[in-house]
Amino acid sequence: MPTTLTAFADVTTSDSALRRFLHGLPGVDAVGLEARAASLGTRSIKTTAKAYAIDLAISMIDLTTLEGADTPGKVRALSAKAVHPDPTDRTTPMTAAVCVYPDMVATAKAALNGADVKVASVATAFPAGRAALPVKLADTRDAVAAGADEIDMVIDRGAFLAGRYLETYELIKAVKEACVRPDGSAARLKVIFETGELSTYDNIRRASWIGMLAGADFIKTSTGKVGVNATPANTLLMLEAVRDFKAQTGIQIGVKPAGGIRTTKDAIKFLVLVNETVGEDWLSNTWFRFGASSLLNDLLMQRQKLSTGRYSGPDYVTVD
Numbered sequence: 001m002p003t004t005l006t007a008f009a010d011v012t013t014s015d016s017a018l019r020r021f022l023h024g025l026p027g028v029d030a031v032g033l034e035a036r037a038a039s040l041g042t043r044s045i046k047t048t049a050k051a052y053a054i055d056l057a058i059s060m061i062d063l064t065t066l067e068g069a070d071t072p073g074k075v076r077a078l079s080a081k082a083v084h085p086d087p088t089d090r091t092t093p094m095t096a097a098v099c100v101y102p103d104m105v106a107t108a109k110a111a112l113n114g115a116d117v118k119v120a121s122v123a124t125a126f127p128a129g130r131a132a133l134p135v136k137l138a139d140t141r142d143a144v145a146a147g148a149d150e151i152d153m154v155i156d157r158g159a160f161l162a163g164r165y166l167e168t169y170e171l172i173k174a175v176k177e178a179c180v181r182p183d184g185s186a187a188r189l190k191v192i193f194e195t196g197e198l199s200t201y202d203n204i205r206r207a208s209w210i211g212m213l214a215g216a217d218f219i220k221t222s223t224g225k226v227g228v229n230a231t232p233a234n235t236l237l238m239l240e241a242v243r244d245f246k247a248q249t250g251i252q253i254g255v256k257p258a259g260g261i262r263t264t265k266d267a268i269k270f271l272v273l274v275n276e277t278v279g280e281d282w283l284s285n286t287w288f289r290f291g292a293s294s295l296l297n298d299l300l301m302q303r304q305k306l307s308t309g310r311y312s313g314p315d316y317v318t319v320d
Helices: 015-023 030-040 047-059 072-083 102-112 133-145 157-161 165-178 201-213 232-249 264-277 294-308
Strands: 061-064 097-100 118-123 150-154 188-192 218-220 254-256 290-292
Touching: 015 165, 015 201, 030 232, 030 264, 047 061, 047 264, 047 294, 061 072, 061 294, 072 097, 072 102, 097 102, 102 118, 102 133, 118 133, 133 150, 133 165, 150 165, 157 165, 157 201, 165 188, 165 201, 201 218, 201 232, 218 232, 232 254, 232 264, 264 294, 290 294
Parallel strands: 061 097, 061 290, 097 118, 118 150, 150 188, 188 218, 218 254
Antiparallel strands: none
């Protein structure tokens, strides 16, 4: 099996070549996609499997605060929660990452104090992406210089929807290069498509391929700042894309649904999608993440219920 993008070298040589490739991808059967996503969401999960799924979901969370009112104190509190989500039970897994704005990266890094939790930073004029390329690259480099382990960038949806596919590809590629540190190491790059603004499933498939061809380490559904964010159907479509990409290149890409995933039941539905579509290779926080804030509290309440037999309620978990 090949492990490079050599087979796709000609695809990105021009806008017309990339357009031919993207529009040559199989069309998405919307009814079939939504029916399969709904069907997988009805799978029954037994108690022992549920306990495993809850811990797995906790370990996959990018615990997120992306508000104009964010303060260093809030970021430090969120970082403490990422390390010890349930202070009364130290067997609770850590979350995968803390996700913050670039100016809060250093604060999060210091608060984590070497814990095995990544610092992710949004960049490239998040959430709208309406800025000149030099500004987007400076945004990225500042976050990486401050210690970000991961960068969550946004594409220019206006450029993509106008059919400027090569421009979208070149943006992602440039940001990928900006993630490289002077010592040669690099922050992992998550590419946010804002699927709620892409209008069609075919566009989501095309955006997924642009992101993967340009070097994304993860493809991500949403910013969480629009009306329609992660759904089982759009996440299933992106999982199918990374599965097909790995089959053709040998390169594994992660997936991150974000926005609107608030309950344990929701999270488990997404884990079933992962298991049934791409398999166990993706069932770790190296390759699958949840972009969330309130989800963690519900997972903790359900975990406590399984452990004690009693439902503790929201007063027994810390407020984010």
